[in-house]
Amino acid sequence: MSKIISGPVRHRQSSIPLLPSLYRQTSTSTPLRRQNRLPASYYRGGTSRAIIFSASSLPSNPTLWPPIFLSILGSPDPHGRQLDGLGGGISSLSKICIIGPSPHPAADVDYTFAAIGIRDSEVDFSSNCGNMTSAVGPFAVDNGMVDVGDGESDVTVRIRNTNTGKFIHARFAVVGGEAAAGGGFEIDGVAGKGGKVQLSFIDPAGSKTGKLLPTGNVVDMFNGVRATCIDAGNPCVFVQAEDMDIEGTILPDEIDACLPLLSKLDSIRRKAAVAMGLCQDEASAPGSIPKIAMVSRPKTHTLLSGETIEQEKVDLVVRALSVGQPHRAVPITVAMAIAAAANLEGSTVQGKVSSERVDPDGITLGHPSGRLMVGAKFDEKGHLLQADVFRTARRLMDGLVYWK
Missing domain, CATH: 3.10.310.10 (Diaminopimelate Epimerase; Chain A, domain 1)
Known part of the structure; x- marks a missing residue:
């Protein structure tokens, strides 16, 4: 059945x-x-x-x-x-x-x-x-x-x-x-x-909800934590790593081993799903949306490969979760949503992104496996017209x- x-x-x-x-x-x-x-x-x-x-x-x-x-x-x-x-x-x-x-x-x-x-x-x-x-x-x-x-x-x-x-x-x-x-x-x-x-x-804005800001707010509070709910590419919710009492450069295996952190993030994600109109209650929240990510200011840190990524080479550090698991990189749709949120005054993302961009044509994100640049084109009102990424x-x- x-x-x-x-x-x-x-x-x-x-x-x-x-x-x-x-x-x-x-x-x-x-x-x-x-x-x-x-x-x-x-x-x-x-x-x-x-x-x-x-x-x-x-x-x-x-x-x-x-x-x-x-x-x-x-x-x-x-x-x-x-x-x-x-x-x-x-x-x-x-x-x-x-x-x-x-x-x-x-x-x-x-x-x-x-x-x-x-x-x-x-x-x-x-x-x-x-x-x-x-x-x-x-x-x-x-x-x-x-x-x-x-x-x-x-x-x-x-x-x-x-x-x-x-x-x-x-x-x-x-x-x-x-x-x-x-x-x-x-x-x-x-x-x-x-x-x-x-x-x-x-x-890409309004992929599931029809609105860039599904709750109508740039910042919402869930479990006492400031969060920006945004729908561009996929619905996402962004919190600042410091508000989760976590170092922003934490690696995926450390996140996976920290059950209290995973529980906090999932609770915020489910509350955000209800607030964004994606489900009727927290229990029925889909596993894949909204995606949740922690953001923090650029910082020199070690990657999964053991290499070092220098602070001046990224605009923002991101630690994303997908279907309850810490992501080894950053999902492309999460990167697009970050590009949109970085352009919103007062958002949790805008509050941590570097004021001087590595590449003026977009935003460069530091993730556990390296970097990803999202090219973003906005109109005069700040609406995200197009997001470009490069893959193989x-x-x-x-x-x-x-x-x-």
């Missing part, structure tokens, strides 16, 4: 069927049966990895999708390792993407993202993944959804994310009819170099994926 919670994903006229925003499997049966199989691809996008399906490869009834996704990734797993599937035991490796042609005149493909629970059976369609967005254009080209010819050139694939109803333009090089995997571009958190993928998120992506595998 399964239980569907919350309302439908907001999109229309999509080649991808209407989906519930949140699915939780409440019980399973275990009859003897052979394995099932489906055509699929495995891609890295930015600092994440995901199984990608063509929409036409999945059952036409979308209510059948969540159990398939859970089985493929090996969830739920009380040990948190997903050994019986292709998940990697952390949120950035427990993801599914569905891509198909788009009937919308402003898009070439429709893209739906699902965040898959690791220890639980939650399948969350309520948000987008910015990192995996960098693999959507290459997948569309590699699978013939977009005709790019056989030569070498730069192409732009127009993407509509059905989770948020927002549009993204992905620009990257193609070689011999396929997305270029090799190249000279490097991103922090991923070893080696690859082909550059420029992602331009068009008018590549196809890791094509073939059949098995589920039981």
Whole structure:
């Protein structure tokens, strides 16, 4: 028996069927049966990895999708390792993407993202993944959804994310009819170099709530802590590390080991979800939104790799959590929301960001694996028109994926 919670994903006229925003499997049966199989691809996008399906490869009834996704990734797993599937035991490796042609005149493909629970059976369609967005254009080209010819050139694939109803333009090089995997571009958190993928998120404000400031306030108070709730790319809530009695340069494993901190952050996140209108009560808050992050002033500190990042090379230090886990980098949608919040007078982000930017065209964020610069374009009223980030992506595998 399964239980569907919350309302439908907001999109229309999509080649991808209407989906519930949140699915939780409440019980399973275990009859003897052979394995099932489906055509699929495995891609890295930015600092994440995901199984990608063509929409036409999945059952036409979308209510059948969540159990398939859970089985493929090996969830739920009380040990948190997903050994019986292709998940990697952390949120950035427990993801599914569905891509198909788009009937919308402003898009070439429709893209739906699902965040898959690791220890639980939650399948969350309520948000987008910015990192995996960098693999959507290459997948569309590699699978013939977009005709790019056989030569070498730069192409732009127009993407509509059905989770948020927002549009993204992905620009990257193609070689011999396929997305270029090799190249000279490097991103922090991923070893080696690859082909550059420029992602331009068009008018990202109000992705789920329709408003940049869903509560109507620049600052709200939750559990006595000042927080800025903002919706750009994904709904996010930002608190200052010092208000959590934490050093802003704390590393993910230290956060993971600090259960009181995780509990405080989750309580704030759930209260913010209610205040932002994302759910009726704290218990029904989606796992993937709002995302929460702690921010602090630039400071020289040591990264996960053991390298040192100098204070003058970042504008802000960020420690983000995604689906209850500390992120090893910073989710792209969180970075976009930070870019918007940094432009709001009095916000918790604006209060900690450097007054002199490393790059005048955007904001440079220090995260546990290095740095990320988000190019931000605002109009004269301070509205975020477009956010640009640069990623790499590549196809890791094509073939059949098995589920039981």
